[in-house]
Amino acid sequence: MSYTDGATISDRVTGLVWQKSTNAATTTWQAALDYCTGLGAGWSLPTRIELTSIVDNTLAGAKSDPLFKYGSKAGWTWASTPWVVNSRKVVDPPLSWFINTSAGDSNNSLSQLDASAYARCVLVPASQTLPAAHYSVDAGVVTDNYTGLDWQQDHSGSSPTLTQSDAAAYCQALSLSGGSWRLPSLNELASIVDDVPTGNVSPAVDHVAFPTTSKDQWYWSASRYGTSSAELWQLSFLDGFTAHKPSATLGIARCVR
Numbered sequence: 001m002s003y004t005d006g007a008t009i010s011d012r013v014t015g016l017v018w019q020k021s022t023n024a025a026t027t028t029w030q031a032a033l034d035y036c037t038g039l040g041a042g043w044s045l046p047t048r049i050e051l052t053s054i055v056d057n058t059l060a061g062a063k064s065d066p067l068f069k070y071g072s073k074a075g076w077t078w079a080s081t082p083w084v085v086n087s088r089k090v091v092d093p094p095l096s097w098f099i100n101t102s103a104g105d106s107n108n109s110l111s112q113l114d115a116s117a118y119a120r121c122v123l124v125p126a127s128q129t130l131p132a133a134h135y136s137v138d139a140g141v142v143t144d145n146y147t148g149l150d151w152q153q154d155h156s157g158s159s160p161t162l163t164q165s166d167a168a169a170y171c172q173a174l175s176l177s178g179g180s181w182r183l184p185s186l187n188e189l190a191s192i193v194d195d196v197p198t199g200n201v202s203p204a205v206d207h208v209a210f211p212t213t214s215k216d217q218w219y220w221s222a223s224r225y226g227t228s229s230a231e232l233w234q235l236s237f238l239d240g241f242t243a244h245k246p247s248a249t250l251g252i253a254r255c256v257r
């Protein structure tokens with residue numbers, strides 16, 4: 001992570017420009033959307049993955065660089081991404097994604113109608129042209145043409161059999177396509193979540209690129225929960241939400257390079 005500080009915060013990795021502080025009071029989802037667009041041309045409430053990009057789960061306190069301030073306190077922060085099921089069946093009340101910037105976890109269980117979360121707005125610069133295909137697949141390796149990361153198309157197995165250290169060792173030993181694999185960070189793992197997958201909602205990934213993904217099990221990351229080595233982060237592709245678990249918890253590994 002690398003930032004330029006000023007009246008706003010510029011992310012030198014993603015190119016996104018961030019509001020320095022959240023608003024002072026929690027609002028509904030629609031009010032958060034309106035608050036951000038009201039800042040002027042180009043400003044918006046961040047998507048799930050945009051908001052994820054500034055989360056640093058290795059920190060002991062608020063899970064973002066100290067440059068990022070809070071109008072009241074670190075807490076639930078709205079994303080603009082609604083839960084995909086809202087548009088596929090009747091969900092009352094409709095739900096949206098949020099990230100708890102106090103604990104670092106993400107979820108999609110927050111009612112859009114409750115004044116429960118803060119807003120931190122983002123300014124997306126003039127867009128670059130993305131590759132036509134998000135993913136390229138070759139001999140069991142999925143290349144993400146947006147991030148440049150290579151992913152293991154398969155995984156360690158459909159059942160959770162690995163502790164976190166076992167998962168890290170599994171990736172280190174993986175010889176697929178010349179090796180050099182590792183366990184992904186939580187943010188890297190979150191980058192392949194598909195918020196609006198074609199077909200079944202779960203697993204929430206590209207079903208063609210990652211056909212073996214478990215629809216309801218937890219995948220290990222290399223990211224610690226704060227400064228603790230006893231708990232680390234996992235992600236479930238049931239929807240893409242995250243949770244920190246004791247390192248001895250059994251999970252699945254999908255490796256990256």
